[in-house]
Amino acid sequence: EVQLLESGGDLVQPGGSLRLSCAASGFTFSTYAMSWVRQAPGKGLEWVSAISGSGGTTYYADSVKGRFTISRDHSTNTLYLQINSLRAEDTAVYYCAKARGLFGVLTNLFDYWGQGTLVTVSS
Amino acid sequence: DIQMTQSPSTLSASVGDRVTITCRASQSISSWLAWYQQKPGKAPKLLIYKASRLENGVPSRFSGSGSGTEFTLTISSLQPDDFASYYCQQYNSYSPTFGQGTKVEIK
Numbered sequence: 001e002v003q004l005l006e007s008g009g010d011l012v013q014p015g016g017s018l019r020l021s022c023a024a025s026g027f028t029f030s031t032y033a034m035s036w037v038r039q040a041p042g043k044g045l046e047w048v049s050a051i052s053g054s055g056g057t058t059y060y061a062d063s064v065k066g067r068f069t070i071s072r073d074h075s076t077n078t079l080y081l082q083i084n085s086l087r088a089e090d091t092a093v094y095y096c097a098k099a100r101g102l103f104g105v106l107t108n109l110f111d112y113w114g115q116g117t118l119v120t121v122s123s
Numbered sequence: 124d125i126q127m128t129q130s131p132s133t134l135s136a137s138v139g140d141r142v143t144i145t146c147r148a149s150q151s152i153s154s155w156l157a158w159y160q161q162k163p164g165k166a167p168k169l170l171i172y173k174a175s176r177l178e179n180g181v182p183s184r185f186s187g188s189g190s191g192t193e194f195t196l197t198i199s200s201l202q203p204d205d206f207a208s209y210y211c212q213q214y215n216s217y218s219p220t221f222g223q224g225t226k227v228e229i230k
Contacts, residue, residue, distance in 0.1 A: 035219075044210065044221055044222070044223045044224045045161075045210055045224075047218065047219045047220065050217075061218065062124075095167075105214050106214075108216075108217070109169075109214045110159075110167075110169065110212075111169050113166035113168075114166060115166055116166060
């Protein structure tokens with residue numbers, strides 16, 4: 001059974017940093033691309049970042065480019081999102097999501113999602 | 124980025140009703156479109172991919188259609204478990220985007 005368990009969300013001040021983690025199990029972690037998707041309170045879904053199965057290729061939404069860094073550790077089957085220079089508009093539930101495949105369009109089709117971790121940016 | 128526009132934003136319906144949600148893409152995405160269901164406080168759940176393919180375990184009352192820039196999600200007979208929010212998502216590009224969502228409420 002595929003399981004994704006996020007952690008690391010917290011209340012942080014503007015300009016602060018945070019590292020989110022997503023522990024994956026139930027599938028061959030290195031075989032699939034992974035993404036982070038966020039949802040501001042009462043709002044819709046926004047894709048944030050993606051990483052290839054090997055970890056060698058990363059993608060970012062323009063809204064987070066230069067501030068967020070996605071990475072993965074195949075020894076612990078964990079996905080990470082390092083978030084720096086936090087802004088109020090980064091307040092959201094952050095979900096990790098497993099891609100359907102390793103290549104092409106399937107890397108952006110999300111078939112399993114974690115339960116999410118809440119990041120609140122406020123002074 | 125490809126913009127996705129859903130309509131309506133909110134839909135009031137009764138159990139047993141046939142419900143249709145529309146999603147439009149700002150440029151052609153072929154059939155690379157997915158539909159997700161989300162209940163309050165829960166993660167999204169994949170319902171349909173490649174515009175019309177039903178994900179394993181999803182009831183057959185859900186169906187999808189369309190290609191290019193116009194897509195629809197149809198629930199043939201609304202059940203109590205279907206009151207939720209629904210999002211379309213294009214996965215044609217390296218920057219996937221979602222529609223703003225449609226909330227299906229009890230009439």
